[in-house]
Amino acid sequence: MKRFGFSRLMLVLGLAFIYLPMLILVIYSFNASKLVTVWGGWSVKWYVGLLDNSQLMGSVLRSLEIACYTAIAAVALGTLAAFVLTRVTRFKGRTLFGGLVTAPLVMPEVITGLSLLLLFVAMAQMIGWPMERGIVTIWIAHTTFCAAYVAVVVSARLRELDLSIEEAAMDLGARPLKVFFLITIPMIAPSLAAGGMMSFALSLDDLVLASFVSGPGSTTLPMEVFSAVRLGVKPEINAVASLILLAVSLVTFLVWYFSRKAEANRKRAIQDAMDQTASESWQPAAKPMTGATA
Amino acid sequence: MNTLTQQFQRFLPSGRKVVIGLPFLWLFLFFMLPFFLVMKISFSEAALAIPPYSEIYSFAEQKFELMLNLGNYTMLAADELYISAYLGSLKVALLSTVMCLVLGFPMAYAISKASKEAQNVLLLLIMMPTWTAILIRVYAWMGILSNNGLLNGFLMWTGLTSHPIEILNTNTAVYIGVVYAYLPFMVLPLYANLVKHDQSLLEAASDLGSSTFNSFWKITVPLARNGIIAGCMLVFIPVVGEFVIPELLGGPETLMIGRVLWQEFFNNRDWPVASALAVVMLAILIVPIILFNRSQAKEMEGRA
Amino acid sequence: MKMLGRTLLTLSLLGAIATGAQANDKVLRVYNWSDYIAPDTVKKFEDETGISVTYDVFDSNETLEARLLAGKSGYDIVVPSNSFLAKQIKAGVYQTLDKSKLSNWKNLNPVLLKNAAASDPDNGHAFPYMWGSIGIGFNPDKVREVLGADAPVNSWDLLFKPENAAKLKACGISFLDSPTEMLPAALHYLGYPVNTQDKQQISEAEALFMKIRPSVAYFHSSKYISDLANGNICVAVGYSGDVLQAKARAEEAGGKVKVDYSIPKEGAGSFYDMVAIPRDAANVDNAYQFMNFLMRPDIMAEITNSVGYSNANAAATPLVDEAIRNDPGSYPSQAVMATLYAVPDMPIATQRIMTRGWTRVKLGK
Numbered sequence: 001m002k003r004f005g006f007s008r009l010m011l012v013l014g015l016a017f018i019y020l021p022m023l024i025l026v027i028y029s030f031n032a033s034k035l036v037t038v039w040g041g042w043s044v045k046w047y048v049g050l051l052d053n054s055q056l057m058g059s060v061l062r063s064l065e066i067a068c069y070t071a072i073a074a075v076a077l078g079t080l081a082a083f084v085l086t087r088v089t090r091f092k093g094r095t096l097f098g099g100l101v102t103a104p105l106v107m108p109e110v111i112t113g114l115s116l117l118l119l120f121v122a123m124a125q126m127i128g129w130p131m132e133r134g135i136v137t138i139w140i141a142h143t144t145f146c147a148a149y150v151a152v153v154v155s156a157r158l159r160e161l162d163l164s165i166e167e168a169a170m171d172l173g174a175r176p177l178k179v180f181f182l183i184t185i186p187m188i189a190p191s192l193a194a195g196g197m198m199s200f201a202l203s204l205d206d207l208v209l210a211s212f213v214s215g216p217g218s219t220t221l222p223m224e225v226f227s228a229v230r231l232g233v234k235p236e237i238n239a240v241a242s243l244i245l246l247a248v249s250l251v252t253f254l255v256w257y258f259s260r261k262a263e264a265n266r267k268r269a270i271q272d273a274m275d276q277t278a279s280e281s282w283q284p285a286a287k288p289m290t291g292a293t294a
Numbered sequence: 295m296n297t298l299t300q301q302f303q304r305f306l307p308s309g310r311k312v313v314i315g316l317p318f319l320w321l322f323l324f325f326m327l328p329f330f331l332v333m334k335i336s337f338s339e340a341a342l343a344i345p346p347y348s349e350i351y352s353f354a355e356q357k358f359e360l361m362l363n364l365g366n367y368t369m370l371a372a373d374e375l376y377i378s379a380y381l382g383s384l385k386v387a388l389l390s391t392v393m394c395l396v397l398g399f400p401m402a403y404a405i406s407k408a409s410k411e412a413q414n415v416l417l418l419l420i421m422m423p424t425w426t427a428i429l430i431r432v433y434a435w436m437g438i439l440s441n442n443g444l445l446n447g448f449l450m451w452t453g454l455t456s457h458p459i460e461i462l463n464t465n466t467a468v469y470i471g472v473v474y475a476y477l478p479f480m481v482l483p484l485y486a487n488l489v490k491h492d493q494s495l496l497e498a499a500s501d502l503g504s505s506t507f508n509s510f511w512k513i514t515v516p517l518a519r520n521g522i523i524a525g526c527m528l529v530f531i532p533v534v535g536e537f538v539i540p541e542l543l544g545g546p547e548t549l550m551i552g553r554v555l556w557q558e559f560f561n562n563r564d565w566p567v568a569s570a571l572a573v574v575m576l577a578i579l580i581v582p583i584i585l586f587n588r589s590q591a592k593e594m595e596g597r598a
Numbered sequence: 599m600k601m602l603g604r605t606l607l608t609l610s611l612l613g614a615i616a617t618g619a620q621a622n623d624k625v626l627r628v629y630n631w632s633d634y635i636a637p638d639t640v641k642k643f644e645d646e647t648g649i650s651v652t653y654d655v656f657d658s659n660e661t662l663e664a665r666l667l668a669g670k671s672g673y674d675i676v677v678p679s680n681s682f683l684a685k686q687i688k689a690g691v692y693q694t695l696d697k698s699k700l701s702n703w704k705n706l707n708p709v710l711l712k713n714a715a716a717s718d719p720d721n722g723h724a725f726p727y728m729w730g731s732i733g734i735g736f737n738p739d740k741v742r743e744v745l746g747a748d749a750p751v752n753s754w755d756l757l758f759k760p761e762n763a764a765k766l767k768a769c770g771i772s773f774l775d776s777p778t779e780m781l782p783a784a785l786h787y788l789g790y791p792v793n794t795q796d797k798q799q800i801s802e803a804e805a806l807f808m809k810i811r812p813s814v815a816y817f818h819s820s821k822y823i824s825d826l827a828n829g830n831i832c833v834a835v836g837y838s839g840d841v842l843q844a845k846a847r848a849e850e851a852g853g854k855v856k857v858d859y860s861i862p863k864e865g866a867g868s869f870y871d872m873v874a875i876p877r878d879a880a881n882v883d884n885a886y887q888f889m890n891f892l893m894r895p896d897i898m899a900e901i902t903n904s905v906g907y908s909n910a911n912a913a914a915t916p917l918v919d920e921a922i923r924n925d926p927g928s929y930p931s932q933a934v935m936a937t938l939y940a941v942p943d944m945p946i947a948t949q950r951i952m953t954r955g956w957t958r959v960k961l962g963k
Contacts, residue, residue, distance in 0.1 A: 007407070010400035015419060017397075018477065021434035022423050024444065028437075055653075063427075081317040085587065091314060098587035099580050100321045103329070105527070106579040108535035108555055111572035114565070114664070115328030118345065121669045122331075132672060144324045147317070149528060153483045156524035157490075159590060176309060190489050194482040197417070198528075201424035201478070207538060211661060216627040216672045217652035222427045227632040227657040237433075241426040248425055252418040259411040340946055342689045346667045375957060440830060463816050546817050546960035554957075560660030561777070561953050563667075563685075563946065 022245060029238035046239040053236060056224055060240060063221040066135060067203040070142040074199040075192055077143060078150025083180075085151070086158040104148040113212030116141050120213060133215030141213045142203040149202065150195035157191040158184075329576075336569035337362040340562075347565050366570035376554060376571065380578075383551040386465075386540075387533040390472040394480040394529050395522065397473065402484035402521075403514075406491070417485065420478050428475055432542050435474065439467050439543075463545035471539040476532070480525040487521025488514075531579060551575065624649040626884040629665075629673040631871065632657050634728070636897075636904040643891050649884050657820075666691050666876065674879040675888055677727055680717035680870040681778060681943040692723040692874045699886040700725075702893035705913035709935070714870045714910070716940050724872035725889065726910035728839070728902070731938055732779050732867040733927070735822065735841030738858050740769045740832035754787045754862045757833065760809045767813035770831030775817040777956035778949070779867055779941055780807070780835065786865055786939060793942035797951060804955040811962050823847075829855040837869075838927050839907030846906065859927035865937035870910065 032043035050057060081101045104112060120130055120137055130137055161184070169179045185192070207222040214220065219227075225237055338347040351360045370376050405416045423431060438444045439462040449455045461467050491514065499509040515522075537552035544550070551571070559568035624647070628640075632655035640651050654673075656662050659682045665671040666678075666686060678686060686692065697703055706725060714726045734756060741749050741756075744765050750756045757763055763771060774780055782792035784803035794800065815831060822834035827847040834841070838859060845857040873892065875885045891897060898909045899917035908918075908928045915923060922928050930938075944952065 007400035007404040010397065011404035011416075014397055014401045014477065014481075017474070018420065018423050021431050021438060021474075022426070024438065025426075025430065025434045067425075077317050077320060080313060081321075084314050084317065085591070088310065088314060093318075094591070095584055095588065097314075097318060097321075098591075099584050100325060101317070102527075102531075102583045102587075103576060103580055104325055105531045106535070106576050106583070107329075108537070108552060108572055108575060110537070110552075110555055110559055111332055111569065112325075112328070114559070114668070115332045116324065117665075117668045118331050119324075119328045124670060140324055144321065147321075149479075152524050152527050153486060155590075156483060156520040157486060160487075160520050187490075191483075191486040193417075194486040197421045198479060198482060201421060204425050205428040207427075207429065212664070212668075216629070216654055219654055222429055225427055225429045227655045237430055241430045244426045245422065248418070248422045252415055252422065255418060256411055256415040259414055263411060342685060342946075344667055344669050344689055344691060346689065373954075375954070546814075547962065549961060557953060557957070560658075560664065562950050563663070564950065 022241075025238050026242045026245065029235060029242045031235060031238075046235040047243070049236055050239055050243070055219075056221075056236060056240060059219050059221045059224040060244070062135065062218065063204055066138050066142060066220065067200045069139050070146055070203040071196045071200040073139070073143040074146035074150050075196045078147040078195055078199075079154050079188075079192065081147060081151040082155035082158055085155050101151045102148055104145045105152070109145075109206075109208035110212075112145065113141065113209045116144075116209070117212045133213055134218040137213045137215070138210050138218065138220065141209045142199075142206060145206070145209060146199035146202050149198050150192075153195045153198070154188060154191045157188045161187055332569045333573055335565055336366055336573050337364070338566050339363050339365070340564045340566050345565070346563055363566070366567045367574070369567065370570055370574060375549075376551070379549045379551045379554040380575070382549045383534045383536075386468065386472065386550060387530045387536075390469060390476065390533050391480075391526050391530040393469065393473050394477055395526065398477055398480035398525065399484055399518075399522075401477075402481045402488055405481070405485050406488035413489070417482070420481055424475075424478050428538070429542075431474070432471055432539060435467070435471055436462060436542065439470070462543065465544065465548055467543040468540050468548055471543040472533055472536065475539060476529045479528045483524040483528060484518065484521045487518050487524070491517055527583075534579065535575065624884065625652065626650070626675065626881050626888055627652045627654070627673045628675045628888065629654050629656060629662065629671070630675075630677045631655065634677070634871075634901075634905055634907075636900045639892075639897060639901060642897070643888060646891070647884075647887055649887065651888075670878055671876060672880075673876060674881045674885040675873060676876060677871050677873050679941070680714055680726075680872055681941045683724060683872050683874065684717035684943040687718060687723055691876055693877045693879070693882070694722050695724070695875070696886070699883075700890050700893065702890050705893050705895055705898075705911050707910050707912040710870070710910040713868070713940055714872065717870070717943065718872065724874035725893065726870040727873045727892065728905070728907040728909050729868060729870040730838040730907050731861050731927070731930070732774070732783065732835065732837060732869065732941070733841075733859060733861040735826055735834045735836040735844060735857060735859050737769070737826065737829065737832040738856055740829075741766070744769060744832075751858075752860050752863050754783065754864050756862075757835065758784065758787055758806060758810065760813075763810040763813040766833050767815075770815045770825070770833070771813055772815055772822040772825065772831050772834040772836075773817050774819050774835050774837075775960075776819055777952040778944070779869075781952050781956065782867055782939070782942060783835070786867075792867075792939050793944060795945070795948045800948075800951060800955060804959060807959045808962075811959055817960055826857050827851065827855060839905060842906040842922070842925070842928065859925075861927060861930055861934055861938070863937070865939060867941045868938040869941045 029046055030042050030044065032041040032045070081097075085098055085101065116137070117133075120133055123129060124131055165187075166179050166183055169183050170176065174182070205222060206220075207226055210220045210223055211226075214223065221240070334350060335347050338350045340346060341348045350362060351358065353359075401420075405413055405420075408416060436443075440446075443462070445461065446455075446459060449459065461470075495513055495517075496509050499513055500506070504512070535552045535555075536550065537556050540548045540550045540553055541556075555568055555571050555575075558564050558571060626649050628651055630653065634655075635653075640653050643649070644651055659679050662676060662678055663682055663686065665673075666676065667689065683692075703725070710726055710729060711721055714724075715721050718724050734751065734754075736751055736756075738751070741751060745756075745762060750762070755762065757766075757771065781800065781803050784806045785792050785794060785799060788799070788802060788806065790796070790799040790803070820840065822831060822836050823840050823844045824847070825831045826834055826836075826841065826844040828851065836844075836859075838861075841857065841859040845859070848855040848857045873889060875882060875889075879885055892901075893911065895911060895913035895917055898911040898914040902909045902914070902922060903919045906922065906928075908922070915929070926934070
């Protein structure tokens with residue numbers, strides 16, 4: 001209990017630490033004055049201005065789109081890689097593979113970005129694709145980078161799993177693919193979710209890679225922000241950040257609401273089942289037991 | 295119908311090959327090949343051309359000449375700037391990792407102990423700020439930590455200090471920024487590990503008379519070992535090469551290898567030296583990782 | 599398998615045709631500095647010509663250069679600074695301009711064109727868009743408070759004399775984080791040629807900075823703008839247009855903080871942001887139309903009014919806001935202009951020495 005109380009306190013403090021700048025961000029998005037350090041009264045004009053600012057909103061949507069694709073691809077790729085690292089016993093080039101998987105983590109982003117850019121340029125010259133750098137190239141860069149994160153998280157989990165369950169399933173005749181989807185995946189589900197969320201965040205956050213491999217007209221939100229803060233953070237940026245927060249809070253609320261409902265339904269279903277069995281097995285003593293011959 | 299599927303299946307490589315091949319192919323194409331390009335550049339010389347480095351091979355009159363310029367690497371070794379920058383980065387990365395661990399472990403623990411719905415909500419709460427670009431949040435911190443900012447304003451208003459404390463543009467600000475940005479990356483892997491702990495172990499321990507403190511250190515922490523390692527890797531390694539946060543929050547004395555690399559690349563227009571630096575950085579960090587993977591693999595084989 | 603191969607081939611051919619057809623569409627891709635154009639310039643161009651413009655922004659020459667030097671940047675119009683342009687021309691990045699397509703070329707200021715020709719021989723590849731000087735932005739009230747009424751705000755002595763710098767440390771000094779712009783200022787102050795390759799002279803410039811290093815709060819190329827405006831610092835070495843922006847902001851915030859700009863009498867650096875067309879641009883004709891559009895006096899004047907930097911368009915001067923036109927920082931007199939030197943572009947070896955020396959200065963070792 002002592003440990004629990006302490007960790008709860010740390011959780012609260014940690015969340016406060018994380019959310020303090022966000023709170024300030026939201027408050028200042030309502031600041032009527034353009035200067036971030038001067039309070040000019042409450043105003044929603046920056047939010048209204050966002051409706052006109054198609055460049056900024058376009059980059060937000062683009063970033064979100066890329067982040068979604070990246071999360072999906074990175075989880076798929078990273079899990080496969082983690083699986084290979086931890087389950088496939090011996091194959092040629094195993095050490096190389098291990099290094100390849102974690103290397104994107106180690107390589108400085110400037111160099112990853114530059115090298116991918118040069119690769120894309122060379123590919124465009126040799127085989128004609130990608131003619132135009134854009135969403136696809138950013139997605140490729142992000143996936144490569146994020147898959148490394150997913151691989152680390154998932155392989156850590158895969159390593160400590162109890163192999164006997166998987167072996168039992170296979171002994172019972174299930175093919176490896178089925179075992180993977182029906183047994184392994186549910187056991188590593190939190191790691192997959194963690195990897196997916198991290199990939200989404202990394203992709204949304206990334207500035208350096210996107211600056212290198214993007215093309216005309218495909219700026220992402222961080223690029224937009226970085227190039228716009230030369231003269232200081234504009235309140236529109238704060239407004240955008242607040243909107244994103246609002247959207248995600250809504251999603252969080254819905255998730256909480258539905259999982260609460262699902263949990264309540266589940267409990268009720270169990271209760272009903274128990275009541276049912278209880279009422280079925282309770283027989284009034286007078287009722288004769290009619291021939292129960294099988 | 296059956297013959298068609300059978301025919302199709304004959305062309306498909308065996309399941310094992312697909313599982314290994316798919317990620318290998320992707321990584322080979324989009325990481326290995328670019329890396330070979332980087333290596334190639336690291337052996338060339340800076341030049342005034344598109345792209346700004348000389349070719350390392352030439353084929354003329356049926357003679358193939360390969361010229362590997364080792365000057366970039368020798369320069370890295372000779373100039374102590376790179377070594378101090380690298381050590382500086384390692385120091386920042388190590389301290390930030392420890393801070394993230396100290397702060398993040400209790401947080402992950404508390405989340406894993408909460409009810410199922412609360413867990414989802416808490417996780418999302420932790421991740422949500424990371425979905426608003428890091429830059430915006432770093433700028434918010436700049437506003438808070440600056441001499442005219444909110445922190446100093448608060449401290450002076452309460453009378454704790456009479457003078458603005460210089461926090462922005464110092465190493466302290468960099469640590470705050472790094473821990474702030476990377477905390478979720480420590481909490482998530484820890485949570486993913488802690489949530490799957492078997493509670494009955496702890497119950498058994500307490501039944502046998504162990505205090506919560508004792509069970510924590512003797513049972514929970516060792517079981518969480520893989521999660522701790524994963525979290526530390528995901529914080530330490532990227533922070534070594536981090537550029538944006540030290541650039542925005544750090545002062546001129548914050549010497550980190552990410553900034554040096556950036557300078558070499560952009561200000562000096564010296565892609566070869568920057569590439570050589572990257573190759574060296576990769577070599578230094580990748581070796582322990584490969585060794586770690588190998589030891590883990592041996593452990594797995596021992597269990598199987 | 600054969601079916602698959604054939605479908606792929608057809609699809610890729612269709613794709614190739616589609617991308618080929620696109621090149622003839624009325625599109626234009628522009629890559630310019632952030633906050634460097636009036637809010638409706640692009641829209642006016644689109645309405646007049648029917649060309650749809652993709653307008654991307656960058657915030658540093660280095661970012662632009664990396665894209666250009668990697669090849670196939672995809673842009674039709676880019677706006678580098680003159681010292682970068684010089685190197686990029688030598689690397690073969692740009693196409694030579696066909697002046698017959700630029701009827702408005704005559705509107706440009708011949709004096710500024712001549713200065714820009716130092717980086718762009720015969721003005722063959724670009725025209726100067728905006729230009730500025732690298733001087734001293736300061737808070738007159740605070741500086742007078744610290745150094746007295748006769749503070750040398752019109753001279754580099756304000757910062758380069760250690761005793762002045764030491765006093766100003768209390769209210770905050772910032773330098774640009776750019777060795778190619780700061781070191782020449784010191785070289786010029788010491789009487790040396792700004793594009794010198796003499797190691798001895800460069801190290802003397804470095805030593806000058808080392809002496810005043812302890813008094814400098816930070817080195818940054820854009821943070822000083824908001825810091826001057828809200829009073830965090832009182833002296834900054836900065837770009838003329840940016841300091842004017844800081845001034846405007848300080849006024850917007852109520853006027854408690856005052857900001858001023860001065861071009862030191864010993865001479866200061868000047869930079870030109872040039873508009874050029876990359877060699878591999880896909881929409882060259884549209885690019886020429888855009889260039890010509892930008893050279894119209896009414897358009898250029900509007901951009902200056904909105905951005906704060908002075909333009910290189912002589913015909914536009916009468917249309918520029920009085921406040922900017924009469925400001926000696928933005929439109930300096932002939933005498934002052936004669937003291938300005940263009941920011942030099944240096945060979946790689948010298949560049950490396952300067953950058954390394956600058957890192958030492960920043961570290962204070």
